[in-house]
Amino acid sequence: MPVTELNGHQVHIDDEGFLTQFAEWDEDLGKVLAAQIGIALTEAHWKVIRFLRQDFTTQGVTATARRVQTVGGVPVKEQFVLFPKKPAKKMAYIAGLPKPQGCV
Amino acid sequence: MTTTTAPAPVLVPNFDDDTEADRKLAIICSKGNLDMAYPGLIMANAALGEGVETMIFFTFWGFDMIIKSRMNDLQFSPAGNAAMHLPIGDMHLPQSLAPMPGMTAVATKMLKKQIADLGVPEVPDFLDQIVAAGGHLWACRMSADMNKLTETDLRDDVEGIISAADFIDKTAGAQLLFI
Numbered sequence: 001m002p003v004t005e006l007n008g009h010q011v012h013i014d015d016e017g018f019l020t021q022f023a024e025w026d027e028d029l030g031k032v033l034a035a036q037i038g039i040a041l042t043e044a045h046w047k048v049i050r051f052l053r054q055d056f057t058t059q060g061v062t063a064t065a066r067r068v069q070t071v072g073g074v075p076v077k078e079q080f081v082l083f084p085k086k087p088a089k090k091m092a093y094i095a096g097l098p099k100p101q102g103c104v
Numbered sequence: 105m106t107t108t109t110a111p112a113p114v115l116v117p118n119f120d121d122d123t124e125a126d127r128k129l130a131i132i133c134s135k136g137n138l139d140m141a142y143p144g145l146i147m148a149n150a151a152l153g154e155g156v157e158t159m160i161f162f163t164f165w166g167f168d169m170i171i172k173s174r175m176n177d178l179q180f181s182p183a184g185n186a187a188m189h190l191p192i193g194d195m196h197l198p199q200s201l202a203p204m205p206g207m208t209a210v211a212t213k214m215l216k217k218q219i220a221d222l223g224v225p226e227v228p229d230f231l232d233q234i235v236a237a238g239g240h241l242w243a244c245r246m247s248a249d250m251n252k253l254t255e256t257d258l259r260d261d262v263e264g265i266i267s268a269a270d271f272i273d274k275t276a277g278a279q280l281l282f283i
Binding site for chain 2: 002003004005006010013016017036037064065066067069070075076080084085087088089090093102104
């Protein structure tokens with residue numbers, strides 16, 4: 001598991017670059033991760049990121065786009081606008097979570 | 105002994121943002137049984153989530169998935185399905201019992217519950233999500249003519265009733281999935 005330095009902190013990442021330790025993430029790091037994939041975070045983005053973080057603590061897995069809509073209250077259409085092309089993976093990356101495993 | 109190693113270089117996942125979005129998927133949905141409606145929808149939803157342009161063509165029995173009066177009432181029958189198991193272990197449902205009265209209703213209810221338990225939406229909701237994610241729905245001209253149906257009988261987000269030739273034309277260069 002490689003360790004890399006982001007925003008002055010050493011963090012663990014997997015071989016694609018997703019953070020692997022839940023506790024190593026904070027909101028400042030979220031901004032850095034978002035900037036790396038060309039996304040400037042607005043309050044609408046933060047609503048999704050905070051939901052994903054909170055949901056992970058109770059579910060133990062990353063919410064899928066479907067769950068972000070039905071439980072998090074952010075419609076799939078909006079997710080595609082906020083995190084273009086590959087919303088589920090981009091949301092997880094910025095939130096410092098593993099890629100979602102669910103199919104739907 | 106302590107060793108210090110320099111941190112690995114920053115690694116950013118490749119989300120293919122730089123490449124032209126030229127990957128396309130065409131899915132032909134030809135079945136109207138509840139269990140056979142899902143594979144196409146799941147693949148379509150997955151493809152859209154990966155940034156793949158996705159077009160679905162509904163034909164023959166698959167037409168029921170987009171007919172307003174039928175789309176909420178797709179059914180699953182164990183008849184003719186040798187892979188149908190009882191909820192206990194690996195026991196098969198004897199095929200002689202499959203056509204019994206009420207069996208389709210029971211099997212449909214069970215399948216719907218199993219799907220709902222996974223957080224997977226019902227077919228009409230699932231198509232809503234696919235359209236919201238940028239998917240395109242098309243209806244087959246011949247199926248519409250056979251069923252004497254027009255666009256008013258179909259979901260409002262079906263983009264049109266088109267011929268097979270038109271669909272082939274629209275999906276030039278796409279990967280194709282027939283279900």
